Amino acid sequence: MSGGEQKPERYYVGVDVGTGSVRAALVDQSGVLLAFADQPIKKWEPQFNHHEQSSEDIWAACCVVTKKVVQGIDLNQIRGLGFDATCSLVVLDKQFHPLPVNHEEDSHRNVIMWLDHRAVSQVNRINETKHSVLQYVGGVMSVEMQAPKLLWLKENLRETCWDKAGHFFDLPDFLSWKATGVTARSLCSLVCKWTYSAERGWDDSFWKMIGLEDFVADNYSKIGNQVLPPGASLGNGLTPEAARDLGLLPGIAVAASLIDAHAGGLGVIGADVKGHGLVCEGQPVTSRLAVICGTSSCHMGISKDPIFVPGVWGPYFSAMVPGFWLNEGGQSVTGKLIDHMVEGHAAFPELQVKATARCQSVYAYLNSHLDLIKKAQPVGFLTVDLHVWPDFHGNRSPLADLTLKGMVTGLKLSQDLDDLAILYLATVQAIALGTRFIIEAMEAAGHSISTLFLCGGLSKNPLFVQMHADVTGMPVVLSQEVESVLVGAAILGACASGDFASVQVCEDQGLKDSKKYKDK
């Protein structure tokens, strides 16, 4: 930087661990994303509905992407680091070494992924208790939450895992521990996935009733008895060892983390939309629904007072925006379902060849193919005879039944590229209708939503965005900065650095993402 009088730039690093890859960004104090890197991570599916990862593999990917985004930067100007991640369960022993979460005793695979459905029997028994904590997860606990998975480990891997375990982390909290050595948990993960209450703390009677009284006996030391708000600064910042791993300087501020959907929600929900004539411009922030759409879609709506929506997670206090209650609707697979339908079709190899020849992604190719075959009619008319029920991995909201299955009606004998394109369209429409179903449930319970704010990998697909606008009848706002989840993670680092007083101040005064919008 030239000129002694100019204030030196301050930078923040955000790291986002999604289901399929880890991303990092270098962001400046105005919220401009200066560098981006991503790296795939490993996944194992040793048997149907068992999904596992490795915390060492994930950390190694975090190191690769962080080193890339800070290349050529004066490290002294990097002020803070924030992590977000999927809400997967990481298991470590008392010395913080990985423990196997599988019958094969492969300790490398020490993460039960969020979409793992192994603990169906456990969650059914938990739901039969009708314990009052269930009111705060939409009335029914999901098999994707942590309590059933912990009970599964106790009942199935007692000797090889449960008895040896010293620490159970939500993945976002594992990352902040790895960076700082501090085992404090984020209020976000504990409230949203572990039944912790921001107001009342842990409920001993719940853990005793479900057969996990072990946690009560040791004062919750294995699952977290120090809880901090997202963005709070952890300990003395980055440890020398983690600094070496990540290519940063020791001591920079590291924030208490967020779950990935919540980082995305934080990155977009406060967007400045002035001057676009959008209905939400004159309305409170509670009229906005952030939809974070990647492997899954998460529908984040906030309110000043708690709203209980049957089948929609929450209400969670201060879990995303401090001082507000959060309801989180969700569709367990969306991006994964679209990939599954397209990649499993007989015409997929032909699609790949044709898309590659045009240097396009398969989705860009399919979108232009649909435009070609729709002729004079709106594209939606192509699916009058073909319908998809999208619950291939169960229904998270608002039916809250993860045993539900998917369905396609209207199939013919032909399996050409036209059929593939129309099946793809019907899948996208079904997902958009699922969003409408969730919004209707939220509105029936007291939310008043006027505008959707989309981010995540699927928001890069214009057909997906347009179908959400068409099917819900609401304007859809997209961020100018497509990596909004990473901006949310960087906001955490900025807050922890002390350069901004709170995550709201980061959004209002500094790390504000400039927005454009897309009318329906």
Ligand SMILES: Nc1ncnc2c1ncn2[C@@H]1O[C@H](COP(=O)(O)OP(=O)(O)O)[C@@H](O)[C@H]1O
């Ligand atoms: N440019 C794009 N066009 C269409 N779909 C996309 C695009 N980029 C990503 N996706 C889809 O988004 C999903 C992954 O989103 P992402 O936010 O990266 O996931 P995660 O955070 O779960 O790892 C995949 O299903 C992928 O096919």
Ligand SMILES: O=C(CO)[C@H](O)[C@H](O)COP(=O)(O)O
């Ligand atoms: O449960 C969730 C958030 O509460 C998410 O579905 C989960 O974290 C996976 O996210 P993604 O689809 O971005 O990989």
